[in-house]
């Protein structure tokens with residue numbers, strides 16, 4: 187060996203040894219194999235940190251991305267649309283590699299239907315719909331200064347607009363009810379009295395088409411893109427592993443935190459990234475963490491908003507809705523006061539939460555209902571057969587004709603699933619009152635040696651795009667980056 191080469195070899199060896207002692211390859215446990223957990227794992231693996239264990243309570247990965255076989259493809263019980271192309275990490279990852287579909291939901295008008303079968307003046311309804319959208323999404327200057335709820339802000343502004351348009355009193359109220367459901371669906375709230383007007387205006391917006399679809403593939407297709415270059419992430423996942431307790435070492439320098447699963451196993455780790463939903467944290471944080479979480483984090487968990495939306499998919503032999511009309515998107519349901527009263531107290535009362543039945547991109551024979559509001563628990567506990575009976579009753583009532591039974595039906599149950607306790611977070615009136623933001627939900631827990639021990643990721647922790655799939659992805663990257671920075 188020449189002198190020159192041997193020196194090179196020695197330098198190389200020293201570099202390797204140095205890298206090893208620097209790297210340490212700490213043991214990292216990620217709780218949850220949803221988008222945020224998988225994104226964190228991918229980012230860590232890409233950077234050479236591969237001593238990872240992902241503990242997932244369910245018997246599947248994906249979390250609130252849940253595409254299920256239906257008709258001749260997959261429909262989404264969870265995340266369904268890519269909201270906006272600009273600065274959207276989900277869109278950017280697959281840009282040019284996937285040919286998205288489109289629902290036509292952007293600035294759409296449903297065909298407004300009234301519960302008593304009366305013919306509505308669609309032009310008037312659309313005029314009111316325009317006003318509603320303007321108030322909700324383009325009056326941020328005034329809205330951000332309004333200290334109350336979206337409900338109060340909307341009602342006073344909308345009533346003025348309706349007067350100006352000479353809309354009649356009952357239609358005005360029916361439209362208010364309709365747009366409350368619209369907002370409850372956007373935000374997962376039970377009532378828009380819980381939505382903070384000033385905080386409504388601060389969330390990040392991704393410009394571009396707002397309702398891109400994964401056609402017959404479902405949102406699960408994105409997970410394939412996410413892990414395609416790091417397939418080993420799959421080997422690090424253990425399913426059916428519900429974490430019941432995380433003992434962290436707040437008051438120690440050299441102890442390791444211990445994660446206990448429902449089957450009694452215990453796992454040690456240097457770092458834990460917890461990605462369970464805000465609903466799970468609200469419900470279980472007292473038993474999940476010992477010692478208790480710091481008061482700042484508990485206050486944030488308790489006061490930030492979190493709720494649920496629901497969906498029902500129906501498949502028919504043939505469409506009976508105007509599928510060939512290019513601009514037709516959905517039937518929107520307006521309830522007269524009398525019909526609403528009549529339904530209250532009956533087993534079908536939950537139908538008042540159904541806002542619309544819409545077409546589904548790439549499935550010509552499928553209709554999808556979206557719902558949110560005060561009856562979501564009832565909705566989730568009603569048996570499938572009754573869901574079919576009730577939704578068909580609803581469609582026949584509004585369309586004023588007999589319709590065929592659907593071939594199949596599938597529906598959501600996010601609220602009553604203890605691993606989710608709902609669908610996504612929102613900026614609540616209480617968050618405003620107590621000056622709480624999604625950033626407060628990122629608070630990392632350190633041991634006495636300032637080692638980051640528990641990090642929080644998940645949709646609800648993302649500063650800009652909380653509640654969205656891309657917010658979840660960004661939050662996973664952020665938590666992983668925080669660990670990478672610690673080892674730098």
Ligand SMILES: Cc1cc2nc3c(=O)[nH]c(=O)nc-3n(C[C@H](O)[C@H](O)[C@H](O)COP(=O)(O)OP(=O)(O)OC[C@H]3O[C@@H](n4cnc5c(N)ncnc54)[C@H](O)[C@@H]3O)c2cc1C
Nearest residue numbers: 218220221222243249250265266267429609644645655658
């Ligand atoms: C009905 C619905 C519709 C939506 N529509 C859209 C949409 O159109 N567009 C969009 O961008 N976003 C949408 N979203 C939001 C998007 O799906 C979520 O923001 C995102 O998937 C959340 O990912 P996450 O990793 O934060 O949480 P999760 O997906 O909830 O991942 C957390 C994981 O942790 C697991 N877990 C929980 N507790 C424990 C425990 N104790 N031990 C072990 N594991 C545990 C859970 O099972 C889950 O797999 C929708 C969500 C829902 C529910």
Ligand SMILES: *[C@@H]1O[C@H](CO)[C@@H](O)[C@H](O)[C@H]1NC(C)=O
Nearest residue numbers: 272273274275390391650660
């Ligand atoms: C784009 O998203 C990133 C997070 O992915 C964020 O840090 C950045 O501020 C966003 N940019 C704009 C212009 O909103």
Ligand SMILES: *[C@@H]1O[C@H](CO)[C@@H](O)[C@H](O)[C@H]1NC(C)=O
Nearest residue numbers: 372373381382386389612613
């Ligand atoms: C409700 O959802 C919309 C759309 O995602 C968002 O722009 C708005 O900030 C949310 N409002 C609240 C109060 O969270």
Ligand SMILES: *[C@@H]1O[C@H](CO)[C@@H](O)[C@H](O)[C@H]1NC(C)=O
Nearest residue numbers: 619620621622623624625626
């Ligand atoms: C609200 O909280 C932020 C930090 O999250 C802080 O900078 C700000 O001063 C607080 N405002 C009030 C009025 O307490």
